[in-house]
Amino acid sequence: MSVYIIIFLAASLISAFSQILLKIAAKQQYRSWIFEYLNVRVISAYVIFFLATLLTVYCYKVVPLSVGAMLEASGYVFVTVLGKLILKENISKRKLIGMALVILGVVIVAV
Numbered sequence: 001m002s003v004y005i006i007i008f009l010a011a012s013l014i015s016a017f018s019q020i021l022l023k024i025a026a027k028q029q030y031r032s033w034i035f036e037y038l039n040v041r042v043i044s045a046y047v048i049f050f051l052a053t054l055l056t057v058y059c060y061k062v063v064p065l066s067v068g069a070m071l072e073a074s075g076y077v078f079v080t081v082l083g084k085l086i087l088k089e090n091i092s093k094r095k096l097i098g099m100a101l102v103i104l105g106v107v108i109v110a111v
Contacts, residue, residue: 004062008071011055014048016078020086021045070109073102 025041036042060068077099083089091099 004059005067005071007055008059008063008068009074011052011059012072012075013078014055015052016075016082018045018048018052019079020082021048023083023087067109070105074106077102 021041022045025036025039025045030036030039056068056072063071080091080095080099084091
C-alpha cells in the first residue's frame with residue numbers, strides 16, 4: 001500500500017501545479033472572454049488536473065477512503081508552498097499552523 005500512498009501524494013502535487021497554473025492564467029488580461037478559457041495555460045492546467053485525478057482514482061483501488069481523504073489534504077500544503085515559491089505569495093501564521101496540522105495528520109495516517 002505504501003507505493004499507492006506515494007502515487008497518491010504525487011497526484012496531489014501534480015494537482016497543486018495545475019492550480020498554480022490556473023492562478024497564473026487568471027492574473028492575465030485577455031482580449032476576449034473566450035480566450036480566458038481557451039488558452040494554453042488553462043487547457044494545460046485542466047489536462048494536468050485530469051491526469052492527477054486518474055492517478056487518484058487508481059490509488060483508491062487500494063487506499064482506504066479515510067486514508068485517501070487525509071492524503072488529499074496534503075494538496076493544501078503543496079499549493080501553499082508552490083504559491084510561495086512560484087507566485088511569491090506570503091504565508092501567514094494561520095496558514096503555517098494549518099499546514100502543520102495537515103502534515104501531522106498525513107504522518108499519523110501513513111504510519
